[in-house]
Every structure is written in structure tokens, then in C-alpha cells.
Amino acid sequence: MIRFETVTKRYANGREALAAASFHVSPGEMVFLTGHSGAGKSTLLKLVAAIERPTRGTVIINRQSVSALSRSAVAAFRRRIGMVFQDHKLLYDRPVFDNVALPLVVDGVSRREVDKRVRAALDQVGLLGRETGFPMELSTGEQQRVGIARAVVSRPTILIADEPTGNLDPDLAVDVMAIFQRFNAVGTTVLIATHDVHLIERFPVRRLHLGQGRVLRDEPAAALGDSHGG
């Protein structure tokens, strides 16, 4: 489902965030992406979402090379991917409802359907009843959950999350992970970049460890599950 073939990403300022990174994630898998700050986790996720283009190498999502997508195809492509951003990317002059509804509005979903789905998504992140509030009136953790609700509201086939639990207390972090697991259970491919050691230890999923611009370690889920003793 997600395949990187010797992908290099060099930014305009010359920084090389990824250097010939290769890996493959199968459909329906759930994967943690770990690594030091600056290791290239966010860069990798942006390449998956076609927000950045690879400098060299090929990013293949669902058997299609992302570099080959036309402008309009990129837009349609992004609509099939749910993304939680490290810095939330909320619209601060719009109420919570509008923020969560945006992916559906962009996709041309009817108003009634939007209503229903936004409520369901907010319910999942424990923010039902906060629709009319503005992001500024929410705590950082609540804002993060609005971002998560927005990522899942369109029921994407690929869900990528950049530090989704960064500002959440351990209980909430586990709740959020439970949401991702629910989606994963129905077949959604989930890719989560995180520093959160507790979380990584608690959930026995495959880990890709980034360093020096490439995948340094690839630890499969089964091994972790065993080490936890089930």
C-alpha cells in the first residue's frame, strides 16, 4: 500500500531530510514511525500525503507513483488520506464544527451527511457538544483532538498522524490510539510518527525507526507482542 524506493528528499535550503529511504507498508497495517527530532518523520509523512515531492526515488501509494500525479489528481488523492498534523493546522477563525467538516465539504458531501459524520467524529474524540466553540477556546490537547476528528471524518483508507498524542495526558493518548486501532481493525492503513515512549511500549505494532535519513530498524509487530507476553 505504501512503498518507498530509495527516496531522497532534499529541501530548497539544501537540508537532506531523507537519504535513499526504502520500506514497505502493507494494506491494513498499523505502523509507528520513530526517530530523533529532525530524523525526517514529518518529511516522510508529507511525502506519503503528496504534500512534498521526492527529490529522487519513488513513492508509491496504492500502486501509483505520487510523482506522476497531475495537479487535480493530487487533490483527489489527498481526499482519500486522513492526516493529523504536528501543528494541528486548524482554522482559528472557524468554529470546531467547520474545522472538522472541511474534508467533507471539500469532497462535496451533502449538508445532512456532513452533520451526521462530524458529530460522530467529535464523539469519538470526546468533544461532542463543543461544535460551536472556536479552536482558541480549546486547550492544546483538545485542539489536537479536533485535528484527529478532522483526519478520520472522511473515513480515509490511509490515516497518517504526526505526533497525534504529543499534548495529551496518558489516558487521552490511549483513547486516541484506540480510535486509530478501531480504524485499523476495519482495514485502514495507519502510520503514526511519535516520540511517545509509553505509547510505543504499550501498543505492540510494527515500528520503523528513522535515522540518518533512512530506516535504521524495522521491528515487526509480532516480536513486540511476544516481548510483552501477549
Added chain:
Amino acid sequence: MADEGLSVTRRPFRARLDGWLERHAQVCVGTLGRLYARPIATLLIWTVIGVALALPALLQVTVRNLEAAGPGQGRAYAIDVFLKPVLGVPQARQVADRLRERDDVARVELITAEEGLAEFRLRSGFGEALDALTDNPLPATLIISPSPNSTTPAALAHLRDALQALPEVDQVVADMQWAERLQALLAAAKRISNGAGLLLALAVLLVVGQVVRGDIETRRAEIEVSKLLGASDGFVRRPFLYTGFWYGFGGGMLALLLVLGAVAWVSPTVVRLAALYGSNFRMLGLPISGYLSLVASGAVLGWLGSGFAATWRLRQIEPGL
């Protein structure tokens, strides 16, 4: 799952049509709401566009009125025909009757030598000097008004030559210059009106484009996030197109009011002026189609101006985070 995972799920046609209509209606009303939320800025833009559209329209009104007033009012083109002094009154009447039958003649007024002298005496104040004359020095005169469709310089020249050729006629005085000048003036005014129309249409395009560019900058965050979430170019551009449409439409409506107001304001003076010339001329506005096209051209220019600006600017905004 793996294969069709990323393919676009097709909703039924009816649902998509409903969705499309709903989105457009929403954006159409929503953009109007945004303009309403900042009334001063909106009124300012409407005024600029309104004035730009009203100017060529007012020139057009002027041309229309000159066209209608000039030739329509026969007096303006009156041709004076002085008959030979030997002719008596009955003969003069005969000539007048004959001329009335011509197609290019609307009216013939006969002023006999006696009437002419009486009038001259009355007006000139040379009464006593005239009494000293034994013979009436004035000839009988025919004042000829050409018919309205024979007021072109060529037609007038033809009529003048025909009159001059009559054996009873001594001299023809036709103020051809006046006719020629009016025609030239009208032609020039029409050109100026068209040229000004083109230039000001361009100005409206640029104004709307610039304003929409500003709108895009203030909503940059929203545009970037929408694009991150997969908004198409069309989706992102739509609100700006409607905003441009409302700018142009509002400006067009204002132009319409300006023209109506100007006509109503000037009309009484024109009527009074016409009355001084013994005419019951009424000032003309634009035809209904003229008013409609004023509003329509505003709306179209607004739509185009914002379309150009938005298409160009939005392509440059790519979310790199």
C-alpha cells in the same frame, strides 16, 4: 481493499447534482454574507466600479439625446429660400405648395414680403427709416424644414441644390455647416463613448482582480489548509469567483442608479432649454436593454476579473507546511 482503496467512490448522479447545487448556493450566499460583514469596504468597491461603468453609459445617453434632439427638431436644419422679388403672393403660395409635396420636405412656411417687413420693423427698431422707403426691399421667403430622415449632410445638399435650381428662387441659404458639425460631433462622441467603455471595462477588471488578490491573501491560511485536505483548484477558486461576481453586480446596480439619477437630475433643465426653442423634446435615458447590459457587464467583468486573479494567484499557493 488494497486495490480499490484509493479509488474515488462514485455517488449516484442525483446526489452529486444536489451536492453541486448545494455547494454553489452556499458559496453564492456565503460570499454575499462576507461582503455584508464589511459594508464600508464593499460600498467603496461598488462605488469605484459603479462610477467606472456609469461614465461610458452617460456618454451614451448624451449621444442618444443629441441624435434625437438635433435632427428631430426640424428648426435646427431650416433652409431659407428667398424667392425672386417679381413674384407675387399667389405665385409664392404655389411654389410653397409644390415644395410641400417633396418627400424630403416636412414643412414649408411662407413669409410674404409684407409679413417680413412687418416683422423686421417690429424687431429691428428701424421703423422710421423703413417708412422712408417706397418699395419693400424684402423678398418673399420660404422656410423649409427637411423631413427627419433627410438631415444627413448629403441629403441636405441635394435638397439645397434642387431648390436653387427652381426658376422662382433667387437664393438659398442652408446652414450646412451646422448639420455637418453635428454629425461629426456625434460620430466623435460615439467613438469616445466606445473607447472610454473599453478602457473603463479594463479598469473594472483590474480593480476587481486587485481586490480579490487582497481577499486571497487574507484567507491564505484557509486556502492552504483546504488544499492540504484535498480541495481542488475549482473548489478553492469558487468563493473568489462569487465575490468578484457580487462586486461587479453591485457595481453594475450602482451604475444603473447613477445613470437614472443623472437623467432625472438633468432632465428638467433640458426640457426648459428645449421649450426655449419651441420644442417639446423630452430627455431620453438608456433603453431597457441598455440598463440590463450595464448590470450584466458589471457582473461578467467582476467574474472575469476575479477569475483571472484567483486562477493566477491560487496556483502559486502550494502548501509546503
